[in-house]
């Protein structure tokens with residue numbers, strides 16, 4: 001833990017005032033350095049009182065996804081722990097993450113933004129990312145997975161996102177293959193997985209996730225089907241973004257370790273339960289055509305197995321699903 005985080009932790013856990021002498025002795029940090037860190041914390045939005053003979057009094061934390069707010073709530077060992085880059089505003093966390101990944105950053109590095117000005121959605125769409133309302137984050141992975149298994153990363157992320165929402169709101173969302181999270185039939189989160197590959201293996205994967213948490217519906221773009229909404233709008237109460245992100249990191253690590261160790265059945269079963277798509281009649285729109293049929297299963301690499309209306313079996317790796 002760095003000095004700023006340990007000062008904050010100590011201030012938070014003290015009941016009432018704590019003198020700068022005691023703080024300095026307990027943390028082995030000079031009083032001048034403490035004063036400098038407290039100044040930075042206040043600039044970030046922490047309310048910390050100071051008084052000459054009393055020291056410091058912690059009052060409140062800002063509603064920000066700072067590492068100091070998220071990391072202590074997550075038991076993960078490396079996901080969101082190895083490096084954590086927080087931006088008040090950025091173009092796209094996926095674009096930032098790509099630069100870090102190309103620069104050799106460790107697996108588990110997380111880029112988090114309070115606002116994105118050029119948030120990217122799938123198929124070149126924009127992802128509206130208003131300030132301080134959602135979670136816009138990209139996780140960098142270096143998985144030991146064959147290239148053809150990368151759809152499993154999106155599948156895993158969808159399950160993790162649904163589980164983190166269940167853990168913090170008590171409401172169970174639905175997964176719409178491959179990457180949408182719906183509540184009451186409305187889209188509250190999306191996933192953008194980008195992979196850089198070597199010949200037949202993954203060099204790094206960027207797991208971009210956007211969750212509309214406390215966003216007002218009027219801030220979101222109109223969508224013809226599966227209209228955009230947020231967790232707050234669907235549950236009727238404000239949600240704690242830092243808690244949700246910390247749960248997401250923790251659950252991600254558990255599921256990811258399972259996947260990498262070769263155990264994918266549980267993930268696929270959980271996905272089937274949350275997606276509730278097996279046996280359903282669907283139309284899948286692809287870039288150049290659309291195809292209709294019944295979903296028979298999900299393959300062990302994340303492809304949908306569709307039986308077409310003419311009875312043929314097809315593996316579907318991309319497209320937009322609509323129910324008939």
Ligand code: BTN
Pocket residue numbers: 091092093094095116118119120121122123125127135136137138179180189190191192208209210211
């Ligand atoms: C979609 O449903 O179209 C995918 C949306 C993914 C949005 C997230 S927000 C964080 C990360 N950075 C981006 O620019 N996009 C992803």
